[in-house]
Amino acid sequence: MNITRPSLFAALMATVLPSVVQAEDLITRNRVGPADAENALTFRLTAFDLYSADEATAEAFGELFTDFILDNPGWRIDTQLQTGAIAQEQARIIEQARAGRGPDCAMIDSSQLATFKQAGLLAPMTPFFSDEEIDDLFPFVRDGVTDENGDIVAWWWFTDLRVLYRDVTQVPDAPETWAEMQEAAQSVADAGLEGILFNAGRDEASAFDWLAHFWAQGGALVDDDGRPVFFEGENREKFLRAVQLYADLVESGAAPARVTALASYDDLLASAAAGSTGMFIGGNWMYAQIQNTMPEDQAANWAVSALPGPSTDERATGTGGWAIAALSDDPEKVEICAGIARLYAGPGNAFQRLLPTSAALYEEYEEFAGAEFEVFADALEDGQARPGVPIYPEISNQIQILLGDVLSGSASAEDALDAAAAEVMDAFERL
Amino acid sequence: MVSGPLPWLLPAVGVLGLFYLYPILEAVRLAFTDARLFDTETQLSMRSLGSMVGSSTLGVILRNTLTYTVASVVGQIALGLAIALLVVRAERARLRGTLVLRTIVLAAWVIPAIANGIIWQLLFSEAPFGAINSALRLMGASPVAWLSDPSNAMTSAVIATIWQGTAYSMILLYAALKTIDPALYEAAAIDNARPWERLWFITLPHLRAALVVNAILILIMTLNMFDTILALTGGGPGRATEILSLYAYGTVFQNFELGRGAALSMLLLIISLGLTMVLIALLPRDRR
Known part of the structure; x- marks a missing residue:
């Protein structure tokens, strides 16, 4: 045929x-x-x-x-x-x-x-x-x-979870404690770069990333009945210690004051890509973004590790x-x-x-x-997941406001926490 | 057969009633309830209104709203008028490029507000590679904490709003300027009137109605504006740039408090109506 x-x-x-x-x-x-x-x-x-x-x-x-x-x-x-x-x-x-x-x-x-x-x-x-x-x-x-x-x-x-990214050419060893993180960030800042970046603007990401430091100490946002307790007793001390961690980083210059305007992981990635920061607190998904967006040799410089805690035994990360x-x-x-x-x-x-x-x-x-x-x-x-309670969005909102006020020097941590507690309890009573 | 204006007005009244009046009435109803998004039952209550009025935050929010609105409205009118005067002057002098200038100014206006916020966020970025701060460094000036310093953040939000809204003012005032009889300026020239005298005694009096109408429209748009600030600062640092519309948005879409959000919207409506009435009183009597 x-x-x-x-x-x-x-x-x-x-x-x-x-x-x-x-x-x-x-x-x-x-x-x-x-x-x-x-x-x-x-x-x-x-x-x-x-x-x-x-x-x-x-x-x-x-x-x-x-x-x-x-x-x-x-x-x-x-x-x-x-x-x-x-x-x-x-x-x-x-x-x-x-x-x-x-x-x-x-x-x-x-x-x-x-x-x-x-x-x-x-x-x-x-x-x-x-x-x-x-x-x-x-x-x-x-x-x-x-x-x-x-x-x-x-x-x-x-x-997903929050982790610490570091440029190994600036910070060879993964910091495991807050003190090590602060020391490493200060050393990078002394070299003329931004030591460490984290979200502290008005976005849920800021509150959630920061909460890991509160949770690492065993802090609780709400009790078993869903009532906010983060501003009372031991929780208050843990809360203030976690706020002080960020405040110390900014006041010492280890973190730039501009963190109060950071509310997006994209901003952190941009700084990493520009080589202007030594470390940042970001999400696990950013590892793939680093590999995909940076040249191979530059991406190879970025390593990931668990978020440091107050001590090596006290760790947490928001999921x-x-x-x-x-x-x-x-x-x-x-x-x-x-x-x-x-x-x-x-x-x-x-x-x-x-x-x-x-x-x-x-x-x-x-x-x-x-x-x-x-x-x-x-x-x-x-x-640690967000607490499954309806008051959480307002707690998050107040943490975002508190971080902005404290890190920009508009309020002391104590006063900002009292104001946040009052707002959250007002909202809780309206539930 | 029905005669008179009624048959002609009915469709418009029907559409306005359905799509404008009904949502407002529904918001008023919600404001007098304790409605939350996930509650299946709601009750008539003064709790939403009471919590709004009794909130210690409301004072800060209203102060921010006043600062933002006044600065933005004055800035948009002043800059819009300046550009309109420039364009008209250039046209009278038969200079080329006025169309290009008008098009460039209009380009800012067609950008969605949320995109405007993102654009200015990039420009105001305080990262070592931020656009405006890099330019300042090149000129030997110190970088500015545009968004992270609470005392600068509101100024940055106002600049972003003025940049976008100026075109609208420019169009309205340009149209009004074209209606002023050129013979008035010729007579003023014969009388050796100086430029500021021509502006003060001829231009501004003839623009009075257009300026007031412009102010009313811009005022309402600015009071309702939240997307530019949402993208630019999210209302921060702290509450430094949180205005009433953004506060209401957060109350509804983050905290799911429909009743309280509706109460805040009613407050926004009352402020808009009150200020509009004040501005209408400034209109020439024959234009009211």
Whole structure:
């Protein structure tokens, strides 16, 4: 048989095109799965994975979602993107869910889990996860996703933590105590660079990064009933000691006064990239950013270690991350939502090299074999999540204000703490 | 068949009622409740209003709002007027480039407020590589703590707001300047009137209505502005740049206190209405 080039091309296209068209049709900007599927689930997600601006990430998640939807025939996922205004987006989900117009499944910032739980909007997912999976969650994660009835009401699919980054050409050895950190920062500052940077502006990141120093001493923000106690008794002393740590760094010149205007990890990364700082307190995810954005030889100079504590035995780090939860009463939708959560927690997490929330996943995926993950895994043992109480946003807000006032010299630590306590208790009484 | 203006007005009244009046009435209702985002039941209560009035923070917030609003409004009008006068003068002298100048000024106006905040945050950056401070160092001047020093942060926020809002003033005042009869300036020239005399006795009196209307519009926009400050300082350091609109935003979207946030919004509305009434009283009688 004489096969001409055009006919060969046509035959090839006839073979290849359907699969290409099918793959393209399964993932669109607002849908995963066939448009005419019998069942639909609405999923409110962030823009960092399936719809990531990074092509490789979007492609990898596209493949994971395609496999997922092929494993669940008859289903379609209607995707709804959240913007970067996290607080607004989370408030919108709550408001819509209460009005019966919320998504069936949604990504929830771990810091907002307590609010969602208190609102009673989350459907139990316990039947869709094995006892082994639940038992393997880190304790702070398990506590965060368990409601008062003992049900798992969300799946915290990745966590993050705060660590100390240092330029090893300036600070060869990782400081392990506050005193060592201060000494190292001073030595860098004496050499003409900024010794250490940290967020101390008006943003949740500032409060959360700083809280590690309070928690390292065993400080508690609230008591078992959720009443704020950070300004009383021993907690007060620990709180003031942690504030004094930052105040000493700024007053000595080891940290620049401009930290009160820093409220973004991007600013810290920019200073690291510019080579103008010796150390900074940042998130674990910044390790990959350093590797990806700096020239190889410059990136090799940046090392990561656990946050120093008042002593080598007293360490803590704030742990955050995102959860996926079902807001539907339909058990079939809850099951699909749990499947999506499992997709993110396992292969999705491995691709993005975020921190899994259960120990087994560190063993299961070779992506978590790097030396930095050993540091992160060790630091997670001292991990502390935000307290799951509705007063936390106001406590955080007052800590941000306090740090700004104290570090800029507008108020003494004692006065600023008294003012913060008064504001927080006012807000607590309005709850 | 209904005659008169009613049939023509009804659609506009309907749209205004639905999209403007109803949200305001809903905010008033919320202000008299203890509503929180995650509470399923709310009760009529004076607690939101009481906590707002009794708050020790409110005084600081109102003082910040007053400083920010007055400085921003005066700055936008003064700079807008200066640029409008410059453009009109250049046009009369048939100089080239006035269109380019107007376009450049307008470019700032079309930038979203949140982006404006980010742009100025980069410019004011106190890092060793910060744009404005680097320029100051090149000129041998000391760097300035634009955002980290509470006494400078408000000035920085005002500069960012004026930079963006000046174009709006310029357009309004440029249009008003074009309506002034050139014969008045010719007569003044014959009388040997000096430039400031022409500005004081001809230009400003003829611009009075436009200036007041401009002031009203800018005042309302500035009082409601929170996104530029949110991106620039977040209200900090401490509460140094926290104004009423930003405080209300935080109350609703961070603390989820709908009732208290609505009460703060009502306060903002009352301040806007009060100041607008004051400014309307300054309008020429035939323009009210």
